[in-house]
Amino acid sequence: MSPLMPAAILLAVLSCSPPARGADTLHSWNSGPTRSAVIQFVRDVTTEGGPGFVPPSERIAVFSHDGTLFPEQPAPVELAFLMDRVKALASKHARWKTKEPFKSALSRDLTSLAKSGAPGILKLTSGAHAGMTTAEFDATVTAWIAKAKNPRLYRPYNQCALLPMLELLDFLHLSGFKTYILSRGDAAFLRPWAEKVYGVSPEQVIGSSVRTKYEMRKGISVLVRREEFDLMEDGPGRPPAIFRSTGRRPIAAFGNSDADLEMLQWVAAGEGRHLVLLVHHTNGGNEFAYDRKADFGRLDKALDAARKNGWTIADMTKDWNRFFPRTGK
Amino acid sequence: MSPLMPAAILLAVLSCSPPARGADTLHSWNSGPTRSAVIQFVRDVTTEGGPGFVPPSERIAVFSHDGTLFPEQPAPVELAFLMDRVKALASKHARWKTKEPFKSALSRDLTSLAKSGAPGILKLTSGAHAGMTTAEFDATVTAWIAKAKNPRLYRPYNQCALLPMLELLDFLHLSGFKTYILSRGDAAFLRPWAEKVYGVSPEQVIGSSVRTKYEMRKGISVLVRREEFDLMEDGPGRPPAIFRSTGRRPIAAFGNSDADLEMLQWVAAGEGRHLVLLVHHTNGGNEFAYDRKADFGRLDKALDAARKNGWTIADMTKDWNRFFPRTGK
Numbered sequence: 001m002s003p004l005m006p007a008a009i010l011l012a013v014l015s016c017s018p019p020a021r022g023a024d025t026l027h028s029w030n031s032g033p034t035r036s037a038v039i040q041f042v043r044d045v046t047t048e049g050g051p052g053f054v055p056p057s058e059r060i061a062v063f064s065h066d067g068t069l070f071p072e073q074p075a076p077v078e079l080a081f082l083m084d085r086v087k088a089l090a091s092k093h094a095r096w097k098t099k100e101p102f103k104s105a106l107s108r109d110l111t112s113l114a115k116s117g118a119p120g121i122l123k124l125t126s127g128a129h130a131g132m133t134t135a136e137f138d139a140t141v142t143a144w145i146a147k148a149k150n151p152r153l154y155r156p157y158n159q160c161a162l163l164p165m166l167e168l169l170d171f172l173h174l175s176g177f178k179t180y181i182l183s184r185g186d187a188a189f190l191r192p193w194a195e196k197v198y199g200v201s202p203e204q205v206i207g208s209s210v211r212t213k214y215e216m217r218k219g220i221s222v223l224v225r226r227e228e229f230d231l232m233e234d235g236p237g238r239p240p241a242i243f244r245s246t247g248r249r250p251i252a253a254f255g256n257s258d259a260d261l262e263m264l265q266w267v268a269a270g271e272g273r274h275l276v277l278l279v280h281h282t283n284g285g286n287e288f289a290y291d292r293k294a295d296f297g298r299l300d301k302a303l304d305a306a307r308k309n310g311w312t313i314a315d316m317t318k319d320w321n322r323f324f325p326r327t328g329k
Numbered sequence: 330m331s332p333l334m335p336a337a338i339l340l341a342v343l344s345c346s347p348p349a350r351g352a353d354t355l356h357s358w359n360s361g362p363t364r365s366a367v368i369q370f371v372r373d374v375t376t377e378g379g380p381g382f383v384p385p386s387e388r389i390a391v392f393s394h395d396g397t398l399f400p401e402q403p404a405p406v407e408l409a410f411l412m413d414r415v416k417a418l419a420s421k422h423a424r425w426k427t428k429e430p431f432k433s434a435l436s437r438d439l440t441s442l443a444k445s446g447a448p449g450i451l452k453l454t455s456g457a458h459a460g461m462t463t464a465e466f467d468a469t470v471t472a473w474i475a476k477a478k479n480p481r482l483y484r485p486y487n488q489c490a491l492l493p494m495l496e497l498l499d500f501l502h503l504s505g506f507k508t509y510i511l512s513r514g515d516a517a518f519l520r521p522w523a524e525k526v527y528g529v530s531p532e533q534v535i536g537s538s539v540r541t542k543y544e545m546r547k548g549i550s551v552l553v554r555r556e557e558f559d560l561m562e563d564g565p566g567r568p569p570a571i572f573r574s575t576g577r578r579p580i581a582a583f584g585n586s587d588a589d590l591e592m593l594q595w596v597a598a599g600e601g602r603h604l605v606l607l608v609h610h611t612n613g614g615n616e617f618a619y620d621r622k623a624d625f626g627r628l629d630k631a632l633d634a635a636r637k638n639g640w641t642i643a644d645m646t647k648d649w650n651r652f653f654p655r656t657g658k
Binding site: 202203212238240243 | 386507516517532534541542549565567569572573574576577594597
């Protein structure tokens with residue numbers, strides 16, 4: 001066998017298969033314009049010599065997390081974690097009873113927590129975990145996500161990722177894309193489980209971040225979580241955060257709320273072929289139905305913009321036939 | 330042929346070849362303990378079933394840029410760029426004649442610029458380029474790096490990367506590593522050329538960053554550079570910056586100055602097999618010779634720490650036999 005054979009075979013596999021594999025991967029997507037738009041986009045950017053071809057190194061896609069890859073009702077998963085953590089730690093922090101957003105977390109006042117937004121989430125996590133090493137925080141998140149359940153879906157959080165979106169991630173990975181997940185909360189909350197659930201490595205999670213401090217503890221170098229944090233602002237703050245991490249404009253963006261509007265506009269304004277997709281939560285039977293008036297994940301201006309600009313809309317009821325992986329799988 | 334063949338061949342190539350290829354890749358490294366330490370480390374972390382094995386997804390390596398991958402004398406490349414830019418733009422900014430660090434940049438006062446450190450670099454680039462879109466800045470950097478030369482090495486900056494380190498990057502890439510470059514300056518300065526020169530994609534450049542603002546210009550979404558910046562502090566600021574970007578502790582770190590000390594300590598404190606290497610500039614004939622008293626890249630405490638802790642030291646004179654690629658190659 002020629003020593004060049006494996007590379008040649010590999011190249012053949014990589015360059016020929018993505019468009020063909022697409023139809024196989026997107027099981028939970030109904031046939032129709034939405035599924036076709038996704039497949040056509042991938043076919044275009046992966047067809048060498050074609051007018052839409054994009055080299056693999058530039059195939060960058062970003063996904064908003066809450067509401068796009070993962071249910072965000074009755075509360076975003078990071079908030080569920082933080083309500084549990086604040087409760088568990090409350091006996092050591094008497095002031096939390098009267099201090100926001102801790103007070104609302106203790107009373108599980110979701111409307112008030114929704115109003116406190118991403119800064120509220122960051123205040124809760126940085127306040128509750130200051131002084132912990134990053135490794136200790138990591139272990140705390142990992143232990144929690146292995147056990148906690150979404151109270152309305154009756155399923156473990158580690159099996160709550162939306163199946164059609166997992167298929168879409170697989171499809172993009174098979175097609176040479178590098179995918180990023182955008183968290184408005186602390187990236188350190190998503191990173192310990194993003195690889196297992198989404199196949200997205202920790203360094204491809206972008207978001208707010210709790211600052212850390214380099215310290216020696218018992219002669220060992222560690223990073224310790226501080227109370228200060230760097231906030232990724234919603235809306236117009238998202239494109240700068242993506243650019244800061246990646247140094248470029250992605251060619252595909254997936255969102256579900258007004259907080260994603262500017263990110264979608266920015267990706268839509270890129271030169272060359274791009275895909276901009278909005279997930280619309282229309283299925284209260286299988287997941288949740290909400291848009292213009294939701295506490296979490298309000299979708300109002302971005303829905304109008306999507307319709308006006310002809311962006312792709314994934315209507316859960318029309319476009320999806322399964323929502324979650326089988327439990328235990 | 331079985332449809333599983335290509336994957337099987339690929340797997341064989343990936344899992345067997347790195348240790349064997351190592352010796353082939355590191356041409357410019359002399360035989361001896363330094364070269365052997367690098368090869369042994371890579372062999373250990375890539376040998377499946379061995380005690381030092383690290384899965385590919387966790388093979389993260391970080392390289393300081395100035396002085397480790399690239400000569401930093403008589404001035405770091407970003408400072409050379411900024412001195413040229415400030416000169417070119419000075420007629421529009423009368424105040425720069427009396428305002429630091431612009432004044433020192435105009436008079437090419439390297440000692441003063443060295444003292445202003447990374448904050449000085451960030452002030453220069455954010456001040457000189459505020460209002461530009463990120464795409465315009467990218468084009469400016471790309472045009473400059475294609476023409477400018479290092480005044481003491483008489484070679485174009487785009488051919489100044491240190492050949493032994495390029496070989497080391499290749500070796501690590503072949504061995505399944507994901508490599509990061511650390512820039513104390515604005516990551517946006519390195520990103521436009523990091524892929525071409527180092528094979529490191531823009532999103533794997535970590536550093537300080539000039540903030541950007543999302544704007545619509547002529548109906549198109551763009552990011553515009555602002556005067557504000559987020560500084561990556563030297564020394565103890567580096568591990569938090571790496572953690573913020575990657576979410577984990579790398580298993581290999583390469584530095585050359587006291588600014589890298591804490592990064593090296595942090596990586597050395599990791600569980601499992603790791604490699605910590607210090608580049609020591611000892612060759613004034615081929616490159617530059619400097620350490621404990623240099624304006625740029627002072628190496629004093631980190632040299633003592635490396636010797637005390639048995640870290641690997643690449644002594645340019647002892648360990649390298651070639652320094653740069655052939656010009657024009």
